[in-house]
Amino acid sequence: MTDPVGADRSETRIHDVAIVGGGAVGLLLACLLGRRGRDVVVLERRTDPPPPGSPSRAIGVHPPGLKVLDHAGIGEAVRDRAVVIREGRVTCEGRTLGAMRFPRSGLVRSLPQREVEALLEERLGELPNVRLRRGVEVTGLRDRGTHVVVTGAAGDDEVAVPARYVVGADGVRSGIRSLIDARWRPRGRGATYVMCDTRDDTGARETALLHFEPTGVVESFPMPGGVRRYVARVRRRPSVLDAAAVAAIVEARTGQGFDTDAAGEPTAFDARQHLATPIAAGRVALVGDAAHEVSPIGGQGMNLGWMAAQHLDHELDAALAAGAPLDAFAGYERVRRAAATRAMRQAAFNMRMGAPVTGLRLRVRNASVRLLGLPPARSVLARAFTMRWL
Missing domain, CATH: 3.50.50.60 (FAD/NAD(P)-binding domain)
Structure with missing residues (x-):
């Protein structure tokens, strides 16, 4: 009570x-x-x-976390309200580096805290x-x-x-x-990111999209209610932070922006450990x-x-x-x-993979991502991504 x-x-x-x-x-x-x-x-x-x-x-909400929520008595309610993320896709400069489909027992769910x-x-x-x-x-x-x-x-x-x-x-x-x-x-080291939620116009309602671009990563994830969250790594916090600023970063790196009229208030945060x-x-x-x-x-x-x-x-x-x-x-x-x-x-590995990188380091990074997307590394990566190794 x-x-x-x-x-x-x-x-x-x-x-x-x-x-x-x-x-x-x-x-x-x-x-x-x-x-x-x-x-x-x-x-x-x-x-x-x-x-x-x-x-x-x-x-x-990762599979091990959902099991704990089951013990607390709210697991089914979370399943009913959350969006299922069935796969992840990694691209760079318009080319797909790798894709991963999660098994039924390892589905990630998206629901705001x-x-x-x-x-x-x-x-x-x-x-x-x-x-x-x-x-x-x-x-x-x-x-x-x-x-x-x-x-x-x-x-x-x-x-x-x-x-x-x-x-x-x-x-x-x-x-x-x-x-x-x-x-x-x-x-380890930290990094700065900007984040904004808006209408999902990607057509990938059950896919996490990871754009490992030379100027820094852009990630996007589906959320309930037809919403998608965009997260972009930046070198420093923008002096003016609004939806248009985040959309400009996303479009400059991926070639596709998002509807700023449908966007919520963006935020900036420092990822530290x-x-x-x-x-x-x-x-x-x-x-x-x-x-x-x-x-x-x-x-x-x-x-x-x-x-x-x-x-x-x-x-x-x-x-x-x-x-x-x-x-x-x-x-x-x-x-x-x-x-x-x-x-x-x-x-820390995730942050390093999404850091700005060019030239030979970019080619090595992209080759590593392609290798991680192949068996047997793909199954290991899927377990790590869904926290089933903990």
């Missing part, structure tokens, strides 16, 4: 788990624990969920032992030995929430990460973007967070059944760090 802002601020009951952050990963973990009958409270800074039509960077979050919040409302408290700004953690007290504020009111375990699911700018003194270490050290400390664990920032190129971040939430669900349930010991997260730390490292390597 969801509590209105202003509802009872301080508590004496010790919850099983307090989750800080009510995004896609925090809500999923709450649903997973809630279906086990665990007493869970979710503390979310935002007073309201994202409104319909608001920007949503993450859209890819805000819609997944809405389904998760609806599911959470069906679980009487799980509460979502909005408008809570968490500012501190007090270790009491047998439990942790999460402190903060909701408006002018102080908040104190005791819980046997605390999970920071509060995103890239995680306050919980700072409170456990975890370092935020960069991994970081890993928290440690991911867990005492009774507190990090999950999702709070634990690792993975480049969105390749669509791995949200799904990686869901898979970590599933792992954490098992670890927390076992620890609570064993009397809530202090060292509950040793295995979680080891496994999730390894998984995040693999995901970052793949994301």
Whole structure:
């Protein structure tokens, strides 16, 4: 259930788990624990969920992530609302370098993160032992030995929430990460991209189109409602960012623009990679973007967070059944760090493949793409693209 802002601020009951952050990963973990009958409270800074039509960077639901959503009870609803991506096609200067058709068991689905979050919040409302408290700004953690007290504020009111375990699911700018003194270490180089959603006029409603052009990659993906998302790598953020600017980049590289009148508000973002050290400390664990920032190129971040939430669900349930010991997260730390490292390597590879390149390097890159599109490398690449290797 969801509590209105202003509802009872301080508590004496010790919850099983307090989750800080009510995004896609925090809500999923709450649903997973809630279906086990665990007493869970979710503390979310935002007073309201994202409104319909608001920007949503993450859209890819990969097969392993969908399985986790099945466990949470929203998998079928996601399937009903999402667009299926059955194949990917790579081109350069008008020539096809390779194509990949995904097996039925490995289909990727496209659904904006805000819609997944809405389904998760609806599911959470069906679980009487799980509460979502909005408008809570968490500012501190007090270790009491047998439990942790999460402190903060909701408006002018102080908040104190005791819980046997605390999970920071509060995103890239995680306050919980700072409170456990975890370092935020960069991994590799970043890159800048512009993104815009518009009407899909490509005629390729179930195909991801990847244009590996000499001046930088342009990717486009189908979305629900006859919409297509365009993402283009740029050397620097445009001084004027509007739909016409993004369409001009797309047309200059691919020869085909898009309808700017049907386009939404474009955004620019920097794709960076970081890993928290440690991911867990005492009774507190990090999950999702709070634990690792993975480049969105390749669509791995949200799904990686869901898979970590599933792992954490098992670890927390076992620890609570064993009397809530202090060292509950040793295995979680080891496994999730390894998984995040693999995901970052793949994301770094994706960014390198889409970097501007000319001359001999361009010819080598294109030859490599052609080889990756042939058996047996094609099946390996398909597993990597759909995250079935994690």
